[in-house]
Amino acid sequence: MSTITLYRHALSGHSHRVEALLSLLGLNAEIIDVDLAAGAHKQADFLKKNSFGQVPVIEDGELTLSDSNAILVYLATQYDAARTWLPEDAAVSAEVQRFLSLAAGKIAFGPAAARLVNVFGAGLDHDNAKATSHAVLAELDAHLAERNWLAGDAPTIADVANYAYVAHAPEGDVSLESYANVASWLSRIEALEGFVSMQATAVGLAV
Numbered sequence: 603m604s605t606i607t608l609y610r611h612a613l614s615g616h617s618h619r620v621e622a623l624l625s626l627l628g629l630n631a632e633i634i635d636v637d638l639a640a641g642a643h644k645q646a647d648f649l650k651k652n653s654f655g656q657v658p659v660i661e662d663g664e665l666t667l668s669d670s671n672a673i674l675v676y677l678a679t680q681y682d683a684a685r686t687w688l689p690e691d692a693a694v695s696a697e698v699q700r701f702l703s704l705a706a707g708k709i710a711f712g713p714a715a716a717r718l719v720n721v722f723g724a725g726l727d728h729d730n731a732k733a734t735s736h737a738v739l740a741e742l743d744a745h746l747a748e749r750n751w752l753a754g755d756a757p758t759i760a761d762v763a764n765y766a767y768v769a770h771a772p773e774g775d776v777s778l779e780s781y782a783n784v785a786s787w788l789s790r791i792e793a794l795e796g797f798v799s800m801q802a803t804a805v806g807l808a809v
Contacts, residue, residue, distance in 0.1 A: 606631040607661040609651065613721060615714060615766035616670040617658040618800040619705075623674055623762050626796040627681050631660075671702045674759040687759050697753035701760035705767075708738040714767040716774025720805040728775070735776040739768070739784060746783035750790060757794060765791050766800050772807035 608624065608631045610617030624631045636657050651659045651666050659668045662680075667673050678688035689695055712734035718724035719731065742764075745752070752760040769788050771778055778785055791797060802808060 605663075607634060608632070609634050609636050609657055609659040609661075611636055611657050612801045613803060614657055615717075615770065615800065616656075618766040619670045619763050620658045620660065620673050620677070622765070622798055622800075623677050623687070623759060625798045626762070626794060627677060627687070628796060629677070629681055671706060671759075671763055674702070674763060678759050686756055687762075689754055689758065691754075694754040694758070698758050698760045701752045702763050704738070705760075705763040708734060708741075709764055709767050712736075712738045712767075713771040713774060713776055716776050717767065717770055717806070718774070720774050721803050731774065732776055735771060735774070739771070739776070739778070739781050742768070742787075743781040743783045746787050750787070752787075757791065761787075761791055770800065770802065770808070773803050773805050775806040777807055 606624065606629060608617075608620055610621060610633060612635060621631075621633065651661070651668070656668065658670055658673060659666065660673050660676075661667075662676075665676075667676055675688060678685075682688070688698060712731055715724070715726050715731035716728060716735050719726050719728045742752075749755075751757050752764065765788065768778075768784060778788075792799070
């Protein structure tokens with residue numbers, strides 16, 4: 603098996619997606635923290651790994667791959683022979699892709715953006731991010747009313763991709779108290795064998 607290296611930042615939900623799946627798959631990886639505050643992600647050596655200057659990035663043998671959702675697809679295809687994390691069934695696979703898009707869309711512009719304001723001081727529209735957060739959380743709560751997982755009957759990379767920014771939404775002043783089904787879903791993910799949590803920050807409602 604190749605030795606996988608993960609370049610990440612401990613407070614990045616995008617990085618957490620990859621770190622969590624590596625652990626859930628039982629894969630050993632060397633983890634290298636990229637000092638975003640010092641601008642390490644914009645230095646020439648890192649830009650050779652990802653020209654967009656973003657974490658996460660993985661190296662697996664001769665392969666260098668960026669974009670958290672793309673990395674999830676790669677790992678689930680390459681290292682999960684049973685294809686439980688990215689099922690081959692066409693309908694379930696399509697549903698997984700739908701929720702990867704949600705992670706890159708409404709979750710990114712909602713809970714992730716709201717958290718960026720409080721944790722990193724990002725100059726974003728906090729009120730709009732919070733409104734987007736509650737809209738998408740209501741959608742997720744309704745979706746999870748009669749099912750345990752986002753896509754199919756078992757956990758997939760759809761759940762991994764959406765977990766971190768939803769779980770840490772209170773750090774962006776977004777309460778989860780009204781979303782019981784979402785809270786139960788988060789607990790189910792956290793109970794999975796091999797799950798690893800993301801570092802919390804004492805900001806927003808999480809104080």
